Structures are given as C-alpha cells and as structure tokens.
Amino acid sequence: MSIDAVVWDVDDTLFDYTAADRHGMRTHLAVEGLLGRYGTVEDALAHWRRITDLHWARHAAGECGWQEQRRDRVRAFLGAELEDAEADAWFQRYVGHYEVAWGLFPDVLPALEALAATHRHAVLSNSSILVQERKLRVLGLLDRFEAVLCAAELGVSKPSPGAFRAACEALGLPPHRVAYVGDHPEIDGRGAAEAGLVSVWIDRAAASARAAAQPGVHRITSLAELPALLRSDTRFGAPSTFG
Secondary structure: OOOOEEEEOOEOOOEOHHHHHHHHHHHHHHHHOOHHHOOOHHHHHHHHHHHHHHHHHHHHOOOOOHHHHHHHHHHHHHOOOOOHHHHHHHHHHHHHHHHHOOOEOOOHHHHHHHHOOOOEEEEEEOOOHHHHHHHHHHOOOHHHOOEEEEHHHHOOOOOOHHHHHHHHHHHOOOHHHEEEEEOOHHHHHHHHHHOOOEEEEEOOOOHHHOOOOOOOEEEEOOHHHHHHHHOOOOOOOOOOOOO
16 A cells, blocks of 8 residues: 655644754843743753643643733743733744754755655644744745644644644545654554554664664654655555664
8 A cells, every 4th residue: 555645743743842842932032131040941941841831732622812821821931920911022022043953864855855746744733824934934844844733723733643633634544545744653643553653763872772662653862764664565564664
C-alpha cells in the first residue's frame, strides 16, 4: 500500500522552536530586568516551559481559551495578578524577541524537495491557524502545504485520533495512506499510530537510549532518512530498520 501524503507537525519538527524560545526568553528576561529573579537563565527557561506545558494542557482540554492560556502563563511566571492588557503586552514583547530567532532545521528543505513530486503535504499542529500560518509564511513554507490544521480551530488536539483523522479528511485520504511526522513520541508518535496513520517520530536528540518509541512508531533521527522510509518496498510491513 502506497503512502500518498505526509502530514507534518511544525514546532521542533520543521521549525526549531526550542532554540528560538531559548533565545527569545533569554533576551526578554534581560530587557525586562528579570534575570536576577532566577539562579540561571536555564532555570528561568525551565520554569517557563513547565508553566507553558501546564497551561497548554488546560487549553487542550477545553478549560481555557487561546488568549487566556497565554495570559495565565505570564501571570504564573511573574507571580503577579496582571490585568489582561498588561499580560498581553508582556507576552507580545516576549514574542518580538522570540521571532527574531525563527529558523528551520537544516534537513527540512532538502526533505521537502525530495518528496515534492511524489507526496502531498499538510500540517497538523497543536496551536492556532493565526500563529502557524504566519510562521510558515515567514519561514517560506506555507505554499508547500495543501492544508494547515490547528487544534485551536479544530476543537480537538493531538494525541486525540480525531485530530489526525481531520487531517486525513482534509486530504481526502484514508489514514493508512498518510504518514505523520512529529517530534513527540507520545503526542505525535503514539497518537498518529493509534489513529491508523503511518507514524514517524523524528528523534533529533537521539532520545531512544532513554525512551524507546511506541509500538508501530517508526523512529528516525534526521529528515534525510524520511524519503527512503516512505518509499520502502515493505511499506512498513516489516520492523523498521531506522531504530
């Protein structure tokens, strides 16, 4: 059975979110005069990421809106009861520093070029269309995708099967003819596999020494491996040779 399309995660799959977030927050804390509040910049970044994960989970569960989770992240990080406008302004100042560092991983364009003539492409992200379409446009990728689907508009987020199946429906293809590529072994890897897609986990940090991929998840450490994997004669009928 052939794989006709690839659906992509964005952050830390195509776009180097971790590096941009680190640069943005480091610069933002320095400009805001907040570095002295934490032992190190890495401590501050770790605190920001924990808060982000917590409030994103609330948003994914439908407990708060997109803008509300941003405001709550700022309030929790600063330990202050800010007005909405104050929290929005603080977050936007951070975003300005973060966007300066936007960039693709070096293996992204070669992989997309290698698959351009043989596979259709779409995006599925646990973010919002407003954020991800702009990001993809700035990075020069938006025109490469037939569809961009995001959790904020879908009303369902990964790893729910409904999110992955919505991407397949947008392409008019059954799940078994669609590959999903993402960086998170659970949210992306397990979620796509359980929804019936061909699941590919891009493990750039080679984390497999610490945590093995889920059953049915094909692990690669570079997108340079993806074209050969998708064109494999076995069509994933045999155990992956990629890890």
